[in-house]
Amino acid sequence: MELNLLLLFMIFSAIVAVQIEDLLSSVIAVGAVGLGLSLAFLVLKAPDLAITQLVVEILCLIILIRATIKKDLPFSTSGRWVFNTMSTVVFVVMFLLFAFFALRELPRFGAPIMRVAQEYIATGLQKTGAANLVSSVILDFRAYDTLGEATVLFTAVIGVLAVIRKVGRINNEKS
Amino acid sequence: MSEYILCFVLFCIGLYCVLRKRNIIKIIIGLGIIEYAVNLFFILLGYRAQGRAPVLAKDQAVTNIVDPLPQALVLTAIVIGLAVTALIVAIAIRIYDKYGTFDITKIRRLKG
């Protein structure tokens, strides 16, 4: 029951984040959604993710606030984009309708068919020696994923440094 | 079932924000909301009623454990979301530096 309340809180603050005019307050509203998500992870018995989500959320907020500090111009939506709004709303409603029919076929909430996870739980401790099953899944059963993961962050760092550098092209004036 | 639907509603709010809004920072915020919704949906799939966190204690036989696999995947997805957001914010700052505005209707030097 409290999960539904938490989800409603997140949806409400997401709507606030989308509709509000001032940039800084919409960034704060997204922070509220992120922290609500971290609470939801706690309720859903995922402590690992709660810590990671909380900390990543703080970092995301700092980066976003850094981008909007003295740059929030008077925000004006001049022309009403009527066609654009209508097509987006129709697309979203269609998407939700199909999603509703698809979700009915999923196993009931709270009763997952743990075809592969049963093995992780049963033999996780003695095969990998790690008490934290999530760490054993991340770093041993699916270590290849985490190698890819570390590379994603490495790529993002090199990408940011490549984008941020002041002069990109040496335009030596020839002919 | 209601949790899944609410999670999809959150996804649609993020999608609406990305497709509809004209300010770059709002689009980045929409992307963040989409990533939150997808990560939440993954964990909702792995939840077990009256389940226990997947951390084994020293001398307790824990029976009803939650599914650890989606948690491992969502840990990866959270850090991917952070990496993409950081790169897009860097590009947005450079765009603001060059164009002087965050409004995508005014950033139209490319034709077509």
Added chain:
Amino acid sequence: MKILPFFVIIPLGSAFLISLLGKKFKKFGDLWANLSTLALFGLSLHSISLVAAHKMLVYKVGGWLPPFGICMVLDGLTSFMLVTVNLVSFLVTVYAVNYMQKFTDKAKFYTLFMLMLAGMHGVIMTGDLFNLFVFLEIASIASYALVAFGTEAEELEASFKYAIMGSVASSFILLAIALVYGYTSTLNLADISLALTQKGGGFLISFASVLFLVGFGLKAALVPFHAWLPDAHPSAPAPISAMLSGVLIKTLGIYAIIRIFFNVFGATTTPVLSIVMFLGVLSMLVGVILALSQWDFKRLLAYHSISQVGYVMLGIGLGTPLGILGGLFHLFNHSVFKSLLFLGSGAVDYSLHTRDLQQMGGLREKMPVTANTNLVASMSIAGIPPFNGFWSKLWIILACVQAYIQSSKMIYIVYALCAIVGSILTLASFMKVQKYAFFGRLNEKWQNIKEVPGLMQLSMVFLALICIVSSLLVMSSFKPFLDSAADALLAGGGYQEAVFANVK
């Protein structure tokens, strides 16, 4: 058997090394990148012989059995894609040695290039759904940063648009993976198809396949989602737009669609194939029509990429053996001649500093090598007989006619006609390029331009040779290379038995 993980270890290791040592030793980046791409090209040729020897190889990463750990799969289709990717990437690194002198910070360029290569190899090799998503993200993030490498205003805007549409597509793909995991609660591709055969796909699987089609369709720039490609590819530096058009949209888009829909979801029954074919024909026509009105050299080539991707999707969407063979052969050909065209446009940009066709004229005398290699590439993309483009387009059109004869549905004839019309319009568009850029009177502004440096010429000549030589693939001696790739797809559901049989 042991060489499978080295397809990912070599690019990753060299990326980390180049980022570590690239600043101190100026020449280290060039040397190391060329060395590792050459080694990868050799390994991929070796992988063909491995596949010829024992049809499928499964490598258990970390020593765990497939459903519990991640496995790497090497079958006909994988080795075919590896050869295509490594051939183009080796020649592009040779080209980039000279071209990238116009940009600052070459070490970061090579690091991002090797990371994109590692991402593509990860996507091709993996036998696990979520792993495919992670490596897809690596390749995408590296390509976002590479598009914005020459930090000008247009490039930043194009890269921003590309990054936003790319991450929306990735979120759709992740949502589809979550739905499939919820339904089958396993992530290994072979295990999913096993669970689906037992459980039978309901409405959820068709909803997930629509999400996959939207996500991967956006990465492959099929028509309704092609808006980012005409901005992203021209603004990237030339070697990168050659890699993007030649290989990236194929591995992240087309390879992922055909692997998931043929081998995992068993596409032959569901209507997905007809949707794929329809999107293919749509992008074929829209791409070439939009290209006719372009005057920017690289934007014109980018629009042609969309239409040629449409040919490949039409070929593979037919599902018949000849159609798949034609589609895969066209995928290989398109990688070769499209990257040659982009390298040629980069060479023109390197010496003239402009991409506008109207200002060019009569470059043949001043830049003979670039002009001739570009001529060869334009001939093969337009489908002139002796060159490779003709054979693959012929196979696709014949496959359409064959499908019409078997099922006598009028739609296949319409598709065949669209293919022919598209080919004629492509020929017209490239005649325009040749006339304005290379033939005719030399514009007086370009009196003292000189030919591009040696290494750029070498890679362009080598690609042009491949354009001519690869039409030999039609003959029976080289055909098994293509046949093994087509059989991997035609096996469809057989993929799961082969994976479980081969895991030792």
Added chain:
Amino acid sequence: MKNPEPGMTLIVKTITRLTVGLILLYGIYIVLHGHLTPGGGFAGGVIIALSFIHLMLAFGKETALKKLSEARASLIESLGAIMFLSIGVLGIAGGYFLFNFFVDKGRPFHLFSAGTIPFCNIAISLKVGAGLFIIFAALIIFRSLGSEE
């Protein structure tokens, strides 16, 4: 008017002097106990990066960069990445890529107990921490250049 010395007011500085050490210690704890308690390489690495960012926000750019200059941070990051890849390649000696080779040495529930998992955790936290610090330093340095023009 930019206040004379960089960083925030005195109150923030004194509190930061107290808390930065604790945050760093907590981050290192999360990394080392990654395989026993919740948290791990990623969460710990981000906490370590946050402690440096906290320092940078409170004391301004120069003092933080004295502590960990950008060149040294990118060195640490590449070393962390190579360390993780070499643990994977060492696994090949034990049979398969990323193979957990000495798993049976430690007893469960003890600090050195899960084979290569703690070392992978340390490698990842080095990488994540240094990488995120570089991203933040790059954004800050870019802004200060931007504002002076």
